Amino acid sequence: MGIIRELPPSLVNQIAAGEVVERPASVLKELVENSLDAGASRISVVVDTTEIGRIEVRDNGSGIHKDDVLLAFLRHATSKISSYGDLSSVLSMGFRGEALASISSVSKVTLETRHVSETVGTRLLLVPGESPEISDWHGPVGTSLVVRDLFFNVPVRKKYLKSQQTEQGHLVETLTRLAMGFPEIQFDLATPARKILSLESRESPYLRLLDLYPALSEEDLAVHELRGDDWRVQVYLLRPDRVRKDRQYQHLFINRRWIRHPGLFEAITQGAGGRLSRDVHVGTWVYLDLPPEKLDVNVHPTKREVRLLEGDRLFSLVRRAVDESFALFDERVPSPTSSPAVPPSPVPLSGSTEEGSLPAFRGDNPVTFAREAGIGQGHPSLREAPRPGRKLPGLPGWTPERPPSFDRLPEILKGLPLSGRMHPPGEIRAVGQLAGTYLLLTWGEDLAIVDWHTAHERINYERYRRQIDADGVTRIALLFPVVYRVPLTVADHLDTRLEELSRIGFDLDRTGPDSFRVRSIPFLLEGEDPVTALEGLRDSSSNFEVPVLRSDRIDELLMTVSCHRSVRKNDLLDLVDGERLVRELLETPHPYTCPHGRPTMLRLSREDLDQWFGR
Numbered sequence: 001m002g003i004i005r006e007l008p009p010s011l012v013n014q015i016a017a018g019e020v021v022e023r024p025a026s027v028l029k030e031l032v033e034n035s036l037d038a039g040a041s042r043i044s045v046v047v048d049t050t051e052i053g054r055i056e057v058r059d060n061g062s063g064i065h066k067d068d069v070l071l072a073f074l075r076h077a078t079s080k081i082s083s084y085g086d087l088s089s090v091l092s093m094g095f096r097g098e099a100l101a102s103i104s105s106v107s108k109v110t111l112e113t114r115h116v117s118e119t120v121g122t123r124l125l126l127v128p129g130e131s132p133e134i135s136d137w138h139g140p141v142g143t144s145l146v147v148r149d150l151f152f153n154v155p156v157r158k159k160y161l162k163s164q165q166t167e168q169g170h171l172v173e174t175l176t177r178l179a180m181g182f183p184e185i186q187f188d189l190a191t192p193a194r195k196i197l198s199l200e201s202r203e204s205p206y207l208r209l210l211d212l213y214p215a216l217s218e219e220d221l222a223v224h225e226l227r228g229d230d231w232r233v234q235v236y237l238l239r240p241d242r243v244r245k246d247r248q249y250q251h252l253f254i255n256r257r258w259i260r261h262p263g264l265f266e267a268i269t270q271g272a273g274g275r276l277s278r279d280v281h282v283g284t285w286v287y288l289d290l291p292p293e294k295l296d297v298n299v300h301p302t303k304r305e306v307r308l309l310e311g312d313r314l315f316s317l318v319r320r321a322v323d324e325s326f327a328l329f330d331e332r333v334p335s336p337t338s339s340p341a342v343p344p345s346p347v348p349l350s351g352s353t354e355e356g357s358l359p360a361f362r363g364d365n366p367v368t369f370a371r372e373a374g375i376g377q378g379h380p381s382l383r384e385a386p387r388p389g390r391k392l393p394g395l396p397g398w399t400p401e402r403p404p405s406f407d408r409l410p411e412i413l414k415g416l417p418l419s420g421r422m423h424p425p426g427e428i429r430a431v432g433q434l435a436g437t438y439l440l441l442t443w444g445e446d447l448a449i450v451d452w453h454t455a456h457e458r459i460n461y462e463r464y465r466r467q468i469d470a471d472g473v474t475r476i477a478l479l480f481p482v483v484y485r486v487p488l489t490v491a492d493h494l495d496t497r498l499e500e501l502s503r504i505g506f507d508l509d510r511t512g513p514d515s516f517r518v519r520s521i522p523f524l525l526e527g528e529d530p531v532t533a534l535e536g537l538r539d540s541s542s543n544f545e546v547p548v549l550r551s552d553r554i555d556e557l558l559m560t561v562s563c564h565r566s567v568r569k570n571d572l573l574d575l576v577d578g579e580r581l582v583r584e585l586l587e588t589p590h591p592y593t594c595p596h597g598r599p600t601m602l603r604l605s606r607e608d609l610d611q612w613f614g615r
């Protein structure tokens with residue numbers, strides 16, 4: 001007797017739900033996408049944080065006609081496409097006709113809706129395994145969907161849910177991504193007890209971003225756009241001194257859909273070029289608008305991934321747009337940030353993933369919710385800091401009886417706007433040094449503070465880069481040649497890279513099946529262990545299979561080298577050398593950050609000081 005049987009639709013839906021409905025945030029995504037597709041201009045979401053399984057999404061969209069109400073919950077039932085060909089022109093968020101079928105197979109759903117053409121709407125109650133209950137509903141045009149008891153009939157699935165905080169974090173994150181893609185839509189997110197996000201309709205993603213991250217100011221984002229006949233790339237780049245170890249603040253939107261795309265992420269990294277190390281990532285929002293036939297969105301059940309028809313061209317466009325956005329920052333002289341959220345101090349080498357976090361979301365009590373939601377943990381002081389105004393005077397707690405002291409300086413600095421000027425005019429004079437780390441300068445009438453280690457890193461990096469480009473890296477011959485042994489499988493690859501290595505200052509001869517003699521190393525590596533440096537290179541170019549001379553590989557080496565060779569804390573630097581260092585720094589193409597993205601200097605202008613002293 002045969003053993004194969006067709007599965008009942010309820011089971012098929014539950015299985016499909018495994019892909020589409022991973023957690024409460026997936027439900028939120030699907031419901032909000034449906035509201036967007038229904039042409040809503042206002043979408044309100046309420047999530048019950050004490051009982052995470054309840055999610056309510058209400059919209060003022062077209063509503064669902066009484067005749068369609070049951071169909072909407074059938075698998076493969078959709079109003080959005082009717083032929084395979086339609087897939088190539090789809091601009092709606094949904095088209096698979098499976099979201100509601102999946103959700104309603106693993107939860108209890110109440111739908112209240114009224115179609116624009118109706119005077120009386122419909123209410124539908126669906127519980128898996130029970131017959132649907134339909135009744136009239138007297139309410140406004142639009143749709144409200146309440147999902148309760150998520151995964152009540154698939155306990156295994158429930159077990160995979162993370163803590164309430166984590167799930168809340170996903171909910172906020174999901175709505176935020178949707179809100180970033182649709183700035184003109186008004187969004188509210190609340191718990192039964194309080195508002196979390198309340199976003200007005202905005203004309204551009206730029207204004208929406210400023211709403212979502214209240215501690216960001218206009219000076220923190222560079223805005224750039226490239227356009228063609230039927231495409232557009234918009235880039236919003238966060239100040240490059242706010243890098244992170246992960247890509248959490250890199251967002252890609254294609255035709256407003258938030259997606260992950262390794263190729264385009266790489267384009268962002270390459271757009272940063274030598275300005276940042278490859279293992280740190282700058283906050284970037286990239287919005288791509290393309291004709292729908294240039295991409296395939298039907299490659300992933302939740303549509304998080306897409307396939308691009310002209311991937312190479314888009315890669316170059318994104319890379320160029322990011323590069324040009326960086327150039328906007330390259331022209332600015334940093335002065336203390338106006339934002340309380342992120343001091344200009346991310347140290348991207350620490351291995352932590354929290355550096356440079358963006359501030360909490362706007363809301364009645366963003367601090368608490370953000371903490372509950374686990375957003376940006378690890379920067380508590382940042383989230384708790386009140387947002388100071390952009391103006392200096394009137395700092396909280398200041399009274400004439402208690403004159404400000406310099407321990408308040410960080411607060412003052414945070415209140416200052418970032419200057420948009422190019423190198424300000426004025427003579428540069430080193431006047432002192434501080435804590436074995438900082439060089440104090442007067443710059444015309446301004447005061448500047450330079451971190452001489454990072455400044456030196458930038459200088460070394462540019463120097464070495466120039467030498468490589470000019471084909472003449474200064475090298476030193478080793479008095480006692482060193483033997484470099486590698487696994488046999490690696491040796492052959494290395495053999496094909498000897499010429500490239502020589503261009504960057506390493507001269508090696510093969511002396512055996514697995515051994516090489518190192519005759520010289522780059523001058524910048526004097527005193528360093530040649531084998532360690534070569535191992536570093538081998539690591540980053542995967543056993544020398546990848547050309548060492550690829551510009552990103554060289555950048556990595558340069559960054560390590562320039563960091564090693566730079567003056568260290570407490571290396572004494574006299575003021576004359578200090579001045580020379582700053583002049584040389586200002587000659588480099590990107591003087592205000594080191595290659596790892598840390599700032600090299602801070603400037604306090606005469607006007608800022610006058611303002612502070614009430615002159």
Ligand SMILES: Nc1ncnc2c1ncn2[C@@H]1O[C@H](COP(=O)(O)OP(=O)(O)OP(=O)(O)O)[C@@H](O)[C@H]1O
Pocket residue numbers: 030034035037038059061062063064072073077078079080093094095096097098099100101143
């Ligand atoms: N909020 C809403 N307002 C109006 N119509 C809706 C709403 N939500 C769902 N619908 C209707 O129900 C249908 C089914 O929704 P469902 O989300 O299951 O599928 P889809 O959006 O077509 O495709 P996908 O599975 O890719 O999301 C939609 O095609 C739409 O016609």
Ligand SMILES: [Mg+2]
Pocket residue numbers: 030033034093094095099100
């Ligand atoms: Mg849908």
